[in-house]
Amino acid sequence: xxxxxxxxxxxxxxxxxxxxxxxxxxxxxxxxxxxxxxxxxxxxxxxxxxxxxxxxxxxxxxxxxxxxxxxxxxxxxxxxxxxxxxxxxxxxxxxxxxxxxxxxxxxxxxxxxxxxxxxxxxxxxxxxxxxxxxxxxxxxxxxxxxxxxxxxxxxxxxxxxxxxxxxxxxxxxxxxxxxxxxxxxxxxxxxxxxxxxxxxxxxxxxxxxxxxxxxxxxxxxxxxxxxxxxxxxxxxxxxxxxxxxxxxxxxxxxxxxxxxxxxxxxxxxxxxxxxxxxxxxxxxxxxxxxxxxxxxxxx
Numbered sequence: 001x002x003x004x005x006x007x008x009x010x011x012x013x014x015x016x017x018x019x020x021x022x023x024x025x026x027x028x029x030x031x032x033x034x035x036x037x038x039x040x041x042x043x044x045x046x047x048x049x050x051x052x053x054x055x056x057x058x059x060x061x062x063x064x065x066x067x068x069x070x071x072x073x074x075x076x077x078x079x080x081x082x083x084x085x086x087x088x089x090x091x092x093x094x095x096x097x098x099x100x101x102x103x104x105x106x107x108x109x110x111x112x113x114x115x116x117x118x119x120x121x122x123x124x125x126x127x128x129x130x131x132x133x134x135x136x137x138x139x140x141x142x143x144x145x146x147x148x149x150x151x152x153x154x155x156x157x158x159x160x161x162x163x164x165x166x167x168x169x170x171x172x173x174x175x176x177x178x179x180x181x182x183x184x185x186x187x188x189x190x191x192x193x194x195x196x197x198x199x200x201x202x203x204x205x206x207x208x209x210x211x212x213x214x215x216x217x218x219x220x221x222x223x224x225x226x227x228x229x230x231x232x233x234x235x236x237x238x239x240x241x242x243x244x245x246x247x248x249x250x251x252x253x254x255x256x257x258x259x260x261x262x263x264x265x266x267x268x269x270x271x272x273x274x275x276x277x278x279x280x281x282x283x284x285x286x287x288x289x290x291x292x293x294x295x296x297x298x299x
Contacts, residue, residue: 001042003075006068008035009047013057013065014136024136069155072273079277090116091279096124096134097142100225100245101266105142108290114282125223127198131269132156139280140287141269146203147261157275159268159284161291166204166262169232169241172251181256184211191219191237193228200264201240207260208240244294266291 011021012032022029040047047061057065097105102123113119124134124141131143132153142161143152152158168182176182187208194216195201209216219237222228226247228239233249242264243254256262268287274280 001039003071005035005039006064006071008032009039009057009061010065010068010072011136012036012048012055013062014133016056017054069272072271073276076273076276089278089282091277092118092120093140093277093279093283094120094122094138095140095142095283096122096138098125098144099123100242101142101144103247104245104294105287105290108293109283109286112286112290114279114286117279117282119283125199127196128200129198135269135271135274139270139274139277140283142266142287143269144200144264144266146200147263147265148207149200149203149265152267152269155272157270157272159270159288161266161268161287162294163263163265164245164294165243165256166201166240166264167243167246167254168257169229169239169246170253170255171233171235172253173235174238174253176255177253179255181258183259184208184257185213185259187238188212188214190217192216193220193222193231193237193239194218195223196221199223204240204260204262204264207262208257211260 008021008025008027011024012018015021015024018029018032018036022032025032036048043060043064045060046058047064048055049058095109102121106121110119110121122138124138126134128145128149131141134141135156144164145152168176168187170177176186192205194205205216220231222231225241225245229241229246229249229252231237232239233252240257240262241254246252246254268284270280270284275284
């Protein structure tokens with residue numbers, strides 16, 4: 001039984017099948033199937049079973065995948081123990097972030113990269129439920145979830161970074177442009193520019209609708225906050241935009257929302273085994289320092 005086969009078994013479970021696991025592991029589906037077959041033959045019990053055209057783990061396969069997490073963590077701890085004797089740990093750390101966080105964090109993170117650490121950054125803007133899956137592909141995943149959202153699933157290590165308020169964005173000629181804050185009731189009847197369903201800002205708009213007593217009139221679905229900002233500034237609707245990461249646009253006003261929790265929590269998600277790597281831990285420390293600056297208002 002080798003580490004590579006155990007990693008393959010974990011990927012098949014987390015990705016829901018051979019093809020998706022192969023894409024994450026940079027293998028062919030045939031190679032994944034061969035590793036599973038070899039592991040099954042070695043242990044003498046079925047680890048997978050067919051379900052329609054798909055494949056899922058048997059109870060024995062699930063138990064082994066759980067144990068594989070512990071094995072991977074132990075191996076990374078052993079490596080970290082040896083690296084502690086090195087003058088400085090070296091290695092590559094892959095970091096993903098949703099677009100607005102990438103805009104705010106990546107320039108600072110690259111400037112603060114610890115000696116010996118090579119950073120590979122990527123923007124990954126996915127639906128809320130899909131952020132944990134990214135930990136199979138990246139060492140550190142910057143994710144966000146709205147106030148009041150359920151916790152991330154077990155098996156993912158979570159490092160809180162900062163909370164970012166979501167404000168109501170209005171254009172310069174809007175009736176509320178002169179206000180210092182707004183309530184949900186005052187937003188009834190507005191035309192909204194908002195994200196697609198399933199993305200983290202959507203539940204906050206649902207809370208606004210509940211507070212106003214009226215279903216929101218959604219005129220446009222735009223996930224790119226820069227595009228939404230330009231549309232709002234031009235007078236084509238209102239939107240919920242993040243306070244720290246919204247790019248200033250002439251005439252755009254951001255008004256705090258009173259009466260409902262309106263914010264998102266930005267957190268780093270990691271697989272437990274990768275969190276044990278010293279180079280990964282150093283990057284997480286750098287992210288925590290950047291988050292502290294953001295909390296102090298140093299944008």
